Amino acid sequence: xxxxxxxxxxxxxxxxxxxxxxxxxxxxxxxxxxxxxxxxxxxxxxxxxxxxxxxxxxxxxxxxxxxxxxxxxxxxxxxxxxxxxxxxxxxxxxxxxxxxxxxxxxxxxxxxxxxxxxxxxxxxxxxxxxxxxxxxxxxxxxxxxxxxxxxxxxxxxxxxxxxxxxxxxxxxxxxxxxxxxxxxxxxxxxxxxxxxxxxxxxxxxxxxxxxxxxxxxxxxxxxxxxxxxxxxxxxxxxxx
Amino acid sequence: xxxxxxxxxxxxxxxxxxxxxxxxxxxxxxxxxxxxxxxxxxxxxxxxxxx
Numbered sequence: 001x002x003x004x005x006x007x008x009x010x011x012x013x014x015x016x017x018x019x020x021x022x023x024x025x026x027x028x029x030x031x032x033x034x035x036x037x038x039x040x041x042x043x044x045x046x047x048x049x050x051x052x053x054x055x056x057x058x059x060x061x062x063x064x065x066x067x068x069x070x071x072x073x074x075x076x077x078x079x080x081x082x083x084x085x086x087x088x089x090x091x092x093x094x095x096x097x098x099x100x101x102x103x104x105x106x107x108x109x110x111x112x113x114x115x116x117x118x119x120x121x122x123x124x125x126x127x128x129x130x131x132x133x134x135x136x137x138x139x140x141x142x143x144x145x146x147x148x149x150x151x152x153x154x155x156x157x158x159x160x161x162x163x164x165x166x167x168x169x170x171x172x173x174x175x176x177x178x179x180x181x182x183x184x185x186x187x188x189x190x191x192x193x194x195x196x197x198x199x200x201x202x203x204x205x206x207x208x209x210x211x212x213x214x215x216x217x218x219x220x221x222x223x224x225x226x227x228x229x230x231x232x233x234x235x236x237x238x239x240x
Numbered sequence: 241x242x243x244x245x246x247x248x249x250x251x252x253x254x255x256x257x258x259x260x261x262x263x264x265x266x267x268x269x270x271x272x273x274x275x276x277x278x279x280x281x282x283x284x285x286x287x288x289x290x291x
Contacts, residue, residue: 222274
């Protein structure tokens with residue numbers, strides 16, 4: 001197939017206008033959800049207003065898990081079908097997941113300092129979340145230094161699957177090892193005064209997550225098209 | 241000096257927005273670069289084919 005045809009095949013799949021509206025909508029949703037939850041939730045008995053960090057920390061953690069679940073599904077799909085689009089979706093989700101993972105860690109430290117008196121403790125939840133982050137930073141580094149696209153996709157899929165398997169360990173860590181971190185926050189375990197705020201923030205973060213992964217995927221397709229054109233040029237002809 | 245609880249809350253929200261906008265900015269720059277590269281491939285090859 002000529003490189004120009006292949007490049008067109010990997011061209012963006014949606015209009016910039018749709019993209020801009022979705023971006024604006026998701027960011028407005030985050031602002032609105034935060035405004036609602038900060039304005040309506042009462043100060044918590046033990047933590048006071050520090051509880052409000054939950055509205056960003058917990059959704060960020062949920063988005064991390066969700067993004068790495070996408071990595072798992074599309075890495076398995078890639079190994080099964082060998083479709084490079086599956087690899088690009090997995091890589092896009094891994095990058096966005098690492099972003100939310102890093103954010104979760106930083107927000108947890110900000111919450112931990114005034115409540116526990118320390119920025120960091122080698123607690124089971126914190127340590128396993130850090131390990132998860134390191135695995136996906138490694139995943140992204142791996143993609144940076146492996147030049148052969150098929151080898152890169154295969155190795156990334158393997159690391160992505162191993163990384164995603166760590167997610168249930170992170171989730172269960174507070175139940176398996178009783179250390180500093182509290183039990184998981186969810187609509188079932190929370191005081192009803194905080195439930196709606198958490199739900200709204202989770203939905204708003206979900207919109208941002210979808211937007212980021214989709215846009216990163218579009219860019220990955222363009223990058224891949226460029227890479228493929230360079231391969232063709234280096235071989236002085238057409239790729240099959 | 242010990243920061244108040246409110247300072248930690250404001251810091252958490254500020255870091256969240258900085259992270260989201262920072263990544264948005266990164267995607268915009270990366271997208272512009274990749275888009276320009278793609279234009280070169282499609283446009284350049286098209287011109288060669290027309291010639």
